[in-house]
Amino acid sequence: MGLYKKASANLPDNFSIFQLMSVLEMDGSDIRECRNVLKQWFHLGYIKRISKNMYQKLK
Numbered sequence: 001m002g003l004y005k006k007a008s009a010n011l012p013d014n015f016s017i018f019q020l021m022s023v024l025e026m027d028g029s030d031i032r033e034c035r036n037v038l039k040q041w042f043h044l045g046y047i048k049r050i051s052k053n054m055y056q057k058l059k
Contacts, residue, residue, distance in 0.1 A: 003037065004046055008057060017053045 003024070010023045021027075021034050038055060041047045047055045 004041060008046075008059075011057065014050065014054060014056050017055070020055075 007020055007023050011019060017031070017034055017038065020038070021030065024034070024037075026034055038047065038049075042049060042055075046059055047057055050056050
């Protein structure tokens with residue numbers, strides 16, 4: 001997944017949704033799209049959710 005590789009290379013192990021949006025150059029109106037991306041990554045096992053807006057990379 002190219003989008004994950006791009007984000008993963010530029011994010012710390014624990015990151016917030018807002019850090020991800022910054023790396024992917026998304027603005028505030030794209031938050032729903034960003035949440036959908038995070039949901040897909042969660043289901044694929046790339047990340048785990050550690051709080052409401054915080055995530056941890058697994059791979």
